[in-house]
Every structure is written in structure tokens, then in C-alpha cells.
Amino acid sequence: MDFTTVNFTEVSRAFGRRRALHRVSLRLNAGEIVALLGPNGAGKSTLLGLAATLLEPSSGAIRYDNQTARTGGSGLRRCIGLLGHDLFVYPELSAAENLAFFAGLYALDDISARVDAALERGAIAARRDDPVSSLSRGMRQRLALERAVLHDPRLVLLDEPFTGLDDAAVGALQARLATLRDAGRIVVVATHDLETIEPVADRALLLWNGRLETIERGAGSLRERYRMVGAAR
Amino acid sequence: MSFAATVWLVMRKDLRIEIRSREILYTTLFFAVACVLVFAFGFVREGRALEDASAGILWIAIAFSGTLALGRAFDRERHNETLRALMLAPVARPALYVGKLLGVLVLLAAVEIVVVPMIALMFQANLLAHAWLMSALLVAGTIGFAAVGTLFAAMLVRARSRDVLLPILLYPITIPVIIAGVRGTAALLQAEVDVPMARAWLSMLVFFDVVFITIALWVFEPVMTE
Secondary structure, X not given: OOOXXXXXXXXXXXXXXXXXEEEEEEEEEOOEEEEXXXXXXXXXXXXXXXXXXXXXXXXXXXXXXXXXXXXXXHHHHOOEEEEOOOOOOOXXXXXXXXXXXXXHHOOOOOHHHHHHHHHHHOOOHHHOOOEHHHOOHHHHXXXXXXXXXXXXXXXXXXXXXXXXXXXXXXXXXXXXXXXXXXXXXXXXXXXXXXXXXXXXXXXXXXXXXXXXXXXXXXXXXXXXXXXXXXXXX | OOHHHHHHHHHHHHHHHHXXXXXXXXXXXXXXXXXXXXXXXXXXXXXXXXXXXXXXXXXXXXXXXXXXXXHHHHHHHHHOOHHHHHHHOOOOHHHHHHHHHHHHHHHHHHHHHHHHHHHHHXXXXXXXXXXXXXXXXXXXXXXXXXXXXXXXXXXXXXXXXXHHHHHHHHHHHHHHHHHHHHHHHHHHHOOOOOHHHHHHHHHHHHHHHHXXXXXXXXXXXXXXXX
């Protein structure tokens, strides 16, 4: 299955008595990069977890065109790539083994060539057989990103993808995000790096205490507009 | 991807990690051997062991070291939240459970390969007199214990006090398996070997295995989704 939009309708999510998201309505479209901003604990990771089908809404609905997580099942999960706050890779395995393992789980063809290409894109080919635990933070981050998009997902969800990256890697990631957008992917980036995401984001959303607000385009930098919206709340 | 292929991938990944680190194997084996040694000092007097002691000690060593292995096996999926990556993969989620279960079973089999001869030696127990029946009891009992343990270890992977909760949840439910294992083994080790009784306990273990695995396959996806 494939989809071109993701619709959140009045989605709320609570963990026990703590409300992480409150009546969030949102539409994500193919071919756009959405920056998801907000302070720590605002609900960004929860929103990504819901979009990734790893969490179910307490109320409201999430639809991927006409499908839901329940009706879409594993076919829907095949179209989603998630880079979490944690890296989702095994530190005891090498970079190549990690990618080959996940490529196997996604039943990708020509695994060896895909793994080689991913390692080249992530600039970690020279360390392909080293255990992930011996790689630098930036290398692990690049590996985790390659793992998340290895299966060419329609919906790419990235939680703090710029963490630990040097300037060259940040530039490469920005270019990669633009490539994904141009290829018609839906890209959502939860980040605190406003200056880094600003050049590539098509629009920005602010999550504040579980409530969603759009940061309108206008004069001033993204950080200035972010502060204005935050101050108004 | 087929169910069997997913099982194989997950199990191979777990075993590859274990072959590199040997962390679970060494700790589990050390614990099981220490357990047998301590009991040997307590229950063997002038070269003679108490009746049925060897059967009980064998299964206590398996249960305690198995609990250790189960907790550590899922710690690996917790450290970098790789369990979430597994849950997001487009595979049958029960296959993830079976893959983890088989990985744990291979580790426990390695422990038993060392512990069983050790008990035979220290307690002068003739464990090889009915080798096939003894092996069947060990295999069926270990599967039953690990089937429940793997499910609970997966459920508790994000719980803060998982190390305390795992034995609290696991032992009451697996008590029938341990009792059947002990009684079946004792029937083979007593002075007058009672093969029909050992077979009866084996049948009960197989019944437990079928029930536990069926329930685990049924509930694994719902309990892991949230």
C-alpha cells in the first residue's frame, strides 16, 4: 500500500493521568518537510510515535489516505521510516550487519548492494565492519538515519536527526532531506535546531503542552517567529 | 517476509551478538554451576545424595539461570530502543517473539549441556539410563519455562523495576512446569525407575508448552503495541 497524506483528526494521547497530546489536528502532504518544534516534553516524540503506528491515540483518528494503523497493518508499517531519539541499532553488531539485519526484516532485494549504498551515503563505508559501539556519536547518528530510510519509506519521521553531527554532516543531511522531499516523501523533523532546519523546512509547527500551533511564514527568522508564538501562549 | 524467515533473522541476530559478547552465556552458566555446587555441599553426605535432591536441584538451576538469561536477553532490545524498530518492521509480530524465544532456548540448552553432566557426577545420578526420555523432559520443561519468561520479559522491557517483577510474575505461572519437570526427572532417577510415570509428566509438560506458546503468540502483539 502507499499513501500521499497523513491526517490527524482531534488526536489526543494520555499516559496515565498525564496528557501528552491534546486534540491535535494536522495534515501532512507528500513532497513537504515539516519542522516540528517545541520545548522538551511538549509531545513531539509522542506525535512521531503515533504517526509511526507505535502508539495508539487515546481519542481521535490518524488516517494514511483512507487507511488506519489497524487496517493498514504490516503493509502500512513498510511505508514508515522512524529515526527515534534513541538510535534503534545494535551496538554489538557492525554498521553493515545492522543495516543487513533490518534490510532482511523489510524483505528488501539485493541487500548487499543496498547496504553498500547506504554506508556510502552515510559516509561510514570505511568503518562498515566495526562494531557500532566503537563509532563516534555522529557516525552512529548517520548510520541510524540510513537504517530509518533504508527501505525508501513514504513517511519519514526524524526525532532530533542533527544531534552529534558536524557541519559537513549537517549539510549532507539537509541535502538528503531536500532529496526526500523532491522524491515525494512526507518528512517530519522534530528538532530544537531551528537555524539548521529553517533552510529546508516548508512549514513549521509548534507543540506546546500537547497543543499544536502553526508558525506562520512571515518576516524574521524561524527562531524569532517561534519565540513570538511561544510568548503568545 | 515469511514467519520462519523472520524467526531465523531475529534468532541469528541474538546469537551473533551473544557469540561476540558471551555475556549472557557466562553469567548464566556461572550462576547455574554455583547453584549446583552450593546444593551439592548441602545435600550430599558421605558420597550419598538425598533421594530426589538431584531432580530438584537440576530444575532449580535451570529456572534461576533461565530467569537471568531472560532479563538480559531483552535488556539488549531496551538500550537503544531497538524493540521499537523491530515492532515497526513489516513482519508478523509473533515471529519476533518466537525468534527471541529460540535465542533464549539455545542459551539454556548450552547451560544444560554443562549442568546435567555436573549433577550426574556430583549426585551420582544416572541421568543417561533413559537418555531420550530425560532429554525430552529437559526440552519440554525448558520450552515451557522460556515461553512464559520470554513473554513477560518482553512485556517488562520498559518497566523500571523489571528485575524484581520478572521472577515475581514468572515463578507462580511456571510452577506447574517446574513441578512436572522435577517429578518426571525424579521418576527416572529413583531406585526403581518408573518410566510410565516419567512419560505421564512429559505429556503434562508438552500440554503446558502448547498452552503457554499459544497464549503467548495470541497476546504478544496487543501487549507490545502500547
